[in-house]
Amino acid sequence: MEVKFLEKPYQTEQVEKLLHPLVKEWFFSKYRSFSEPQLYGVKEIHERNNILISAPTGGTKTLTAFLSIINELVGLSLKNKLEDKVYAIYISPLKALNNDIAINLEEPLKEIKELAKLKGLDINIRIGVRTGDTTPNEKQKMLKKVPHILITTPESLAIMLMSYKFYELLKGVEWCIIDEIHALAENKRGVHLNLLMEHLNYISPNLCRIGLSATVEPIEEIAKYLVGPERDCKIANVHFSKKFDLKVISPLPDLIDITFEDYHKALYNMLDNLIQEHKTTLIFTNTRAGTERVVHHLKTLFPSRYIENIGAHHGSLSKKHRLDIENKLKEGKLKCVVCSTSLELGIDIGYIDLVLCLGSPKSVARFLQRVGRSGHALHETVKGRIVVTDRDDLVECSVLLKNAIDKKIDKIHIPVNALDVLAQVIHSMAIINIWNVDELYKLLRKSYCYKDLTEEDFFEIIKYLAGEYVELEERYIYGKIWYDKESREIGKKGKMSRVINMTNVGTIPDETNVKVKIGDKVIGTIDEAFLERLDKGDIFVIGGDTYEYLHSRGMSVQVRSASGRSPTIPSWFSEMLPLSFDLALEIQRFRRLIEEYFESKNSKKDILKFINHHLYVDENAANAIYKYFKEQYLYSLIPNDKKIIVEYYTDEKDKTYVIFHTLFGRRVNDVLSRAVAYVLGKIHKRDLEIGISDNGFYVASTKNLQAVRAFSQLDPSELKSLMEDAIEKTEILKRRFRHCATRALMILKEYKGVRKHVGRQQVSSMILLNAVKRIDNDFSILKEARREVLDDLMDLNNAKKILEDIKWGKIKIKETNTSIPSPFAFGLISDGYMDIMRMEDRMDFINRMHQMILAKIGKENEIEDIR
């Protein structure tokens, strides 16, 4: 039960002597020396020790994991001792793994085989790939000629663990590699896999677990996630000798009092220059809409330079389009690829020598992951730039950059005790075996995600699966398993059980996408939420081109080309990434440092010097940050990690905004703002407006609001139950309940060969939600939906910590009245107008406010000092 960091790599000789002469010969014919991950990992894996290998992207992790295994299998094969069984399973979150596997597994095996042939030897190691795309024919072949190394996804592993024939093959697996484990651990797919691993381990007791991860924190937690609370694990935390060249850049020297036209022009000129100076540039825009916009503008502003050599890549584009872009990228045919977040993970994307982030990547880990996509060869420089859009963005990104360079990486959140996933997995286990419930409980608790699973929750799920939520005479329909309380055993029920679980397996909810078509030709897809906002004649952007909306029928939208016309509707909505909590605290700390500098009357020169050094930013940026903070300081107060500022501001229409400067990230602010609004809503039933961002939130009303009293009276120990009430009737709970109910197989996405539309699923879920509430307001699946909303989507825990800090006086609340919003509030207030304002107007609004601020503070101070 120990997680231990490996202090130093093994010596080359130590690793070398483990290798079979043939493998050794092959290796050194190809590589000069072992890479660092290989020096750390190969020996440990050879000795069957569980290990987590964490190294930046673009390393040799995958081959590290496979080298020991190949070595072993080559040895067995030459001795003719290779059995017809699966020795190793490789699990990756992505289906499109062919590329990586080709390089790290197929090629080495092919070359070793050829090398053996030259010596008159024969090696026959088989590889099999089983994903959702594998045909029945291929599966049959696999059963006849068992692959020694099996490549798969979490969902396909789940299916194999339910199929009698494959189940037999999976008894006695010796290694299991989980690739991109950090990406899996963050969501319910990872929770699912975590339980599947225990099932696999149960039938393969000598399983050695190997996790491959990018640089994330807390690395020990990921290691524990890999092995659970009862097994040992080694950690190889490899920092690369890769050189980093990371910078925050701005199109203009300052980001205030500039016109949209100027910014726009400067931004695209800068992008164009950067792209032209490099061979291939990868741009991240955070949103799909942003991706479309950037491609559109680059094409229209520089028509001669960007035609066939630029591509858009995001989740809403058709699979064919995305593959096309990926292939072109690999072939080096593209000068520039613009994506939302879709190229952050996985597949080898070819040669990239510059990564640009437009706007904040919102977390240090994410930024490092993105820039890791550049500098293909091992020792090449990683080159990344963050292009900032406004002053808040500048501060945020500068702090982010500092943390990235200092290797202070934000912690990821691993969901635990998800009851919907638990239900699905227990059901799948009952399909293949009869289990004693007490032993099953113990077995499941060996996984990290369920190590604290309570007996109560466990039996709630057993009862749910056994259909005990309905009358006895109905249970034959509702029961998915039988549960014998005498023998304390559970087992499968019904002929359809296996088919139902297999066709509904997994944790990824169906997305509400609507097809966009011209006639019968599919252009791409958009969300339902976006569709609702479209009116006849609206022009929107998809795939970098503009289209006019005509009408919609069922799940498809008819459009016609509107080439050359500008879009009438922007397509941003809730896909914005939330700021990580750790990074938020770092920004707050920086705010406090600057405030202290102001307080102790340091000279402008000294402060500039401090900013310059502390944040690794250039002079322009330091100057802009200085001005921004100075204005806030002179006009109002600087909120920071120990001081929440609450600002009252009344606009021209007599609407009073109560602005909470709580820079804790959107996930925490979602909780805090809803809690305040819920308490206030009990007093003022109507006319309550809420706005939230990463930097704070506001409540606004034409009536007098006791918002601060409501906020300071929030009791941390009652926050959870308060929030459960607050989200009770929200759209978000209804949607998440649908996701949970489908995972728990209460709503079947596919039944009797018919696939249910998302719309239909949602209607079903509404009926179900009402019914379930009447059985028990704490019905396990409903409880899980609430947990998912509060813990995974929002951040109840950290919100609670903030309230505790307030309660114990560690964080003070200070109130202030302003006739114009303070500079730190501009972004937040204008965010609230986002729906009705265009980007241009937003900038005008901020500029106008800024001029008013300058006029005010200028009277009291030397305005030259600030400007």
Add this chain to the structure above:
Amino acid sequence: MKLFKDIEIIDLALKYKDNLIIGDLQLGYEEYLHNKGLLIPKFQLNDILERLGRIFSRVKVKRVIINGDLKHEFGTINKQEWNDVLKLFDYLFTKVEEIIIIKGNHDVILAPILKQRNLKLVNYFEDDDVTIIHGDKIVVNLNKIIIIAHEHPAISFSEKPADKFKCFLVGKFQRKNLIVIPSFSNLTVGTDVRHGNFLSPYINKIDNFNCYIVDDKGNARDFGKIKELPL
């Protein structure tokens, strides 16, 4: 809540003289959903019986008129429907002397069950000034007051938390008085009438219709004209 002479709203039902009118029970809907892969527990019959109990404690009538769509499935009778419909009849006969079943669009196959209790299916029911008809088809020679179901009227308000309420509608059809009754089933609330697109050919524009919202306790309240309702 009195609507016209001899006509008043009692919970989700309408009392007309010695008759109690209810519509759109959609019995067996759970099993139908079940066959579509939705594991919804069965509540509907108990709910309906409970509500009827509440109603019979308030009023005494001789006759119950079911204004169409007694059960859900169109072309078949599922197991739950056999069970639930008969249970409902047996309960009703402990309270009233007569049950009249008006044909609804879902009631394609109903005769086999009705035969079990010697009941007949009628296309509509007339008495004095009143015509009671399901509402999916227009017939001629209507009386001065028409009572239909079929539409499942409900109203939702945009104020958060957005809730939807079942309601009665009272307006005009060809210069005659039209009353639309809500569905008696609690599985679904109904269709928001302010979204337009009506199922029933009796309803076209409802701006000038009056609406009466029924709360959870079964009390109806006059909310006035649709066009004057808050959003």
